[in-house]
Amino acid sequence: MAVGIVFHEFTWKVLGHNPGGTIGMIAQVDKLSFINDLSHVLRFGYCIGTNSPKMPRKANMGYPTRTDGPNAYLTTTDTAWELNLVTNYKIYENLTINLDAAYVRLNLDDDTWRGKQDAQWKDNYRIGLAFAYNF
DSSP: OEEESOOOHHHHHHHOSOOTTEEEEEEEEEEEEEETTEEEEEEEEEEEEOBOTTHHHHTTOOOOOTTTOOOOOOBTTOEEEEEEEEEEEESSSSEEEEEEEEEEEEEOOHHHHTTGGGGSOSEEEEEEEEEEEOO
């Protein structure tokens, strides 16, 4: 098991492009394999904001709409977590297929954002499929 302090790249696309003002950790179980040539990586990450929850009110700051995307301002009352599963299957000696699935939950505090957080995606999903040929 590995522990880190950064989220997967996709998480920052949900939370914004800068992890500043947050702290978190990830637990990962790597190379799970029950069948020959099939392996899995399972990750769980959790993060909390480190910014003051008073700032959005004092600055009359509102979270943007879904089309604007979030601006990564998480307060000490806001959290996010991610669950990620990557599956690798070796089809041939040089050909591997990778399936990556993730769920990110963004929890913004009602009192801090006064209803503006409802414009954000709370449940975020990603599924990716890739073929890798090594020669």
